Amino acid sequence: MFKCIKRTSLVMLSIVTALLLSLSFNVLANDSNNTGSSVAEREITQLAGADFWRQVRAGEEGYTTSQSPEHGVLISTPGQTWYILKEKWMSPAGAIAIFGSISVVILAYIIVGPVMLSKPRTGRKIKRWTRLDRALHWSMAFTFLTLAFSGLMLVYGKHFLKPYVPTELWGFVIMLAKQYHNYLGPLFGVLLVLILFKWWRKSIFSQVDITWFMKLGGMVGKHKGSHPSAEFSNAGEKALFWLLIFAGSIAAFSGLVLDFPIFGQTRRDMELSNLVHMVSALILICGFVFHIYIGLFGMEGALEGMVTGEVDETWAKEHHDIWYEEVMSENKKESSVEGQVKQEAKHEQTT
Numbered sequence: 001m002f003k004c005i006k007r008t009s010l011v012m013l014s015i016v017t018a019l020l021l022s023l024s025f026n027v028l029a030n031d032s033n034n035t036g037s038s039v040a041e042r043e044i045t046q047l048a049g050a051d052f053w054r055q056v057r058a059g060e061e062g063y064t065t066s067q068s069p070e071h072g073v074l075i076s077t078p079g080q081t082w083y084i085l086k087e088k089w090m091s092p093a094g095a096i097a098i099f100g101s102i103s104v105v106i107l108a109y110i111i112v113g114p115v116m117l118s119k120p121r122t123g124r125k126i127k128r129w130t131r132l133d134r135a136l137h138w139s140m141a142f143t144f145l146t147l148a149f150s151g152l153m154l155v156y157g158k159h160f161l162k163p164y165v166p167t168e169l170w171g172f173v174i175m176l177a178k179q180y181h182n183y184l185g186p187l188f189g190v191l192l193v194l195i196l197f198k199w200w201r202k203s204i205f206s207q208v209d210i211t212w213f214m215k216l217g218g219m220v221g222k223h224k225g226s227h228p229s230a231e232f233s234n235a236g237e238k239a240l241f242w243l244l245i246f247a248g249s250i251a252a253f254s255g256l257v258l259d260f261p262i263f264g265q266t267r268r269d270m271e272l273s274n275l276v277h278m279v280s281a282l283i284l285i286c287g288f289v290f291h292i293y294i295g296l297f298g299m300e301g302a303l304e305g306m307v308t309g310e311v312d313e314t315w316a317k318e319h320h321d322i323w324y325e326e327v328m329s330e331n332k333k334e335s336s337v338e339g340q341v342k343q344e345a346k347h348e349q350t351t
């Protein structure tokens with residue numbers, strides 16, 4: 001009997017102990033949970049509280065293990081100035097400038113019309129551009145135009161495309177534009193250097209260019225059709241060439257700064273590069289709207305030179321008379337030397 005009571009009380013004791021233990025574990029666990037949550041809550045309140053975000057927005061520096069410049073700053077306040085300059089000023093100004101340039105060339109085509117040859121073609125051709133010249137020109141034209149379109153998509157796509165297409169398509173287009181622009185950009189710089197070395201000599205301004213400018217190239221106004229004197233390149237082409245070299249170098253350099261942010265550039269450097277890149281690219285795009293208009297529609301016979309490498313004698317005489325005379329006198333010299341050689345050979349044979 002005693003043994004039975006003892007066994008029962010032992011079982012009871014173990015049950016009570018187990019119950020007490022589980023209860024105390026629960027309390028402990030709850031306690032620790034409470035302590036944890038209160039710490040987390042406090043931290044969250046501290047971190048994401050209004051004061052915290054006010055500090056972040058004010059550009060205050062925090063702590064991070066990253067040693068790169070400005071990594072402790074979550075929101076850079078001067079970046080707001082960049083954003084306003086880019087989105088509120090330059091982006092609309094650029095759009096106005098591009099549409100303005102396109103409108104001017106359309107009006108020029110309607111009101112002034114293309115510059116036609118005033119005399120009939122002779123059918124005799126003069127070599128103007130070598131194969132290398134043409135390869136360089138069309139590579140540059142392709143690279144520049146595709147960079148211009150992808151760049152314009154990056155700036156303006158969110159206004160004229162994004163609202164009208166499915167999100168997936170927009171995402172794909174903008175990702176493609178970004179990658180294309182980033183990877184093809186450096187090629188523009190390479191082509192620019194090649195073009196500079198190939199064409200700088202014939203793009204040096206001379207006295208005749210002043211008259212060409214004053215007569216507006218004989219394309220508009222009272223001098224229309226007067227064909228002012230020009231060397232291999234006329235004053236307009238020379239100006240365009242140097243615009244390409246200077247504005248292009250600025251666009252290429254600022255593009256490289258943006259493309260490779262691994263040389264310790266700060267956010268200010270990136271913002272400045274972005275603005276400089278945009279301005280130089282927009283100036284180039286506007287300038288080349290006129291060039292493309294003249295090449296495609298504005299001047300009879302210009303395009304065939306850049307496509308076949310040869311121009312008609314009439315075209316050369318009317319648009320680049322000084323160059324035409326040089327080529328003619330060189331041809332004369334060559335043919336007189338050839339004639340002399342032939343005569344000497346004949347003489348040798350007879351003696």
Ligand code: HEM
Pocket residue numbers: 128137140141142144145199203232233234237238240241244288291292295296302303304305306
């Ligand atoms: C559809 C686009 C284009 C067309 C139809 C075109 C047409 C032409 C033509 C016909 C010439 C030869 C003019 C002459 O023989 O006097 C020329 C020259 C030239 N083009 Fe283009 N072009 C185009 C785009 C571009 C672009 C995008 C660039 C550069 C960004 C460019 C840069 C040049 C340069 C530097 C010259 C040489 C001007 C000189 O110094 O004589 N072209 N282009």
